[in-house]
Amino acid sequence: MTISTPLCARVSLFDMYEAAVQSPSVDVDAIVRICDEELAMTPQSLKEDFSGTGYISATFLEQFPNAIAVGLDLDEVSMKHGRRKHFQANSQLDSRMTFVKQDVLNPSTKAMPVDRFSVIFGGNYSFFVFKKRTMLLDYFKTARSMLDETGSVFILEVMGGPNCQIIAEDEPRGCEVDGVDFDFIWRQSNYNPVTNELMAHIDFEFPDGSSISPAFSYDWRFWSVPEIREAMEEAGFSRTVVYWASLYEEFEDGLTADHYSRTTDGRGIxxxxxxxxxxVGVVEPTP
Structure with a gap:
């Protein structure tokens, strides 16, 4: 009797995450827009914090053939997978990408091609892992010290709203990787309103009844936009600005960088x- 491999074991967990969660073209378009609108600057270097597979870096390097990128993460397995998937088959990209296994709170530039960057990007709300303001501020100060004084930006992806502050499970959303269909489910299992902490999970379910639950888990503290901006200012950024998108059903299959509205005071959003x-924390060019 032949026992078939369950669908959940046929696809890489990292590939499923990329298909279900990430939209690197939106993030890179946002980086380009922010650099242009805030500093009239074309980015030449990117440090992708909490990079995982470096999917955003790969998309960035494809768009900017003379730029370099560094991916910083503690998960060596995800970085090795990203190197194989996104870079090794393209020597032009591979030569301009550096993965470094380091903590974003204490990075060393010895393994990096540059020690100052045009852009530092923290996507997918990963900095919510910092639960104490002292750690958040340390991270911001570290980022500030690694940004180019000729003009640069520190960009953090943030989410929020009442829907993030409840115990809930989203409706399954269909995805596909290498011919394998699966459902992505976002599940919020606990929220503490006193500490503003959330425990959430990503589950993957397959047509054959197999599943990965949880595939990923997150133990976060939500930081509000004012808290983030105040900490950025304390860390030494010249100024801060927010690009905001309220989420509606019509955006679910088509959210783009153009849906984000620039604001400094929240009026009109x-x-x-x-x-x-x-x-965004902005470093204005040094006179």
């Missing part, structure tokens, strides 16, 4: 049960 934002 739409309110919604859930929202996304890029909170």
């Amino acid at each position: 739409d309110q919604a049960e859930a929202w996304l934002a890029y909170v």
